Amino acid sequence: MGQRFIAELVVSHDDLPLTPTVRDVSEATIAVESQPLSYPERPGPIIFYSVSDTDFSAFESLLETDHTVAEWEVAMEFTDYRIYQIYVSSNAKFTTPEIADLGLQVLSIRNTDRGWEFRLLAPNRERLGDYWQYCCEEGIQFHLEKLYSTGSQTGPATGDGLEAALTDRQREVARTAARMGYFEPDGADAATVADELEISPSTLSTHLRRIMAKVLRHTFDD
Known part of the structure; x- marks a missing residue:
């Protein structure tokens, strides 16, 4: 196998999915668990996120005002973390x-x-x-x-x-x-x-x- 590279980089833009929420919960640990999935009957692409180390009520309140989020729901709930199913709005940039x-x-x-x-x-x-x-x-x-x-x-x-x-x-x-x-x-x-x-x-x-x-x-x- 020839030479390949693993790059660690940070990208930032106000319209990247969930960015407004992420900026207001800097203490939280949030990871993307899926690439965007599209379904014709849904309001936008779906992305699954795992979320921990935060007040979930506060996090969910921020989702309500996030312009990159059309809808959201808790897909799975555990003692110390949750999996959120986010329907990304048309305002988001990918x-x-x-x-x-x-x-x-x-x-x-x-x-x-x-x-x-x-x-x-x-x-x-x-x-x-x-x-x-x-x-x-x-x-x-x-x-x-x-x-x-x-x-x-x-x-x-x-x-x-x-x-x-x-x-x-x-x-x-x-x-x-x-x-x-x-x-x-x-x-x-x-x-x-x-x-x-x-x-x-x-x-x-x-x-x-x-x-x-x-x-x-x-x-x-x-």
Whole structure:
């Protein structure tokens, strides 16, 4: 088996399912127990969550005002935790379909004080770069925490650090995107940055994926 990667990352956006509730119960332990399931007769996709270490009455009160929740019910109840069946509203934003389309595998999803922590299995760094690019385009904050490699190791990027690993054009693209706030939720969008660089949005996307792949290689090669 060739080299693959396990990435631990945190994504955050107000419209990710259950995010408003999660932010108000930071002491709780919440884990996603299923990928979204769709049924024609239901108000929205269904996700099962296990919840512990919280006041369940307070948690359920928050569900009532969460704009990402259409309906909810307790699927299973135990002494110290519950399984909730959440019907996600049309206002919610999902990233798991994009994850699947990129060939990434979800190992786990749980809450943190900053959003949702994903553990993903990736065939290469480039696919992680594609997901990072998608999050940037959707205004989703993306923080890569750790990256583990499996299988045979590859050599480090050549040169004296990341600056040397990037081409002159890649450095120009990265600096322009950063200067225009492309990596920030309220910054310039891809079309505006591409126009500034006098390239197409698709060419910008290609540059950014390659830049991200080199950043990952340089930062997490070991």
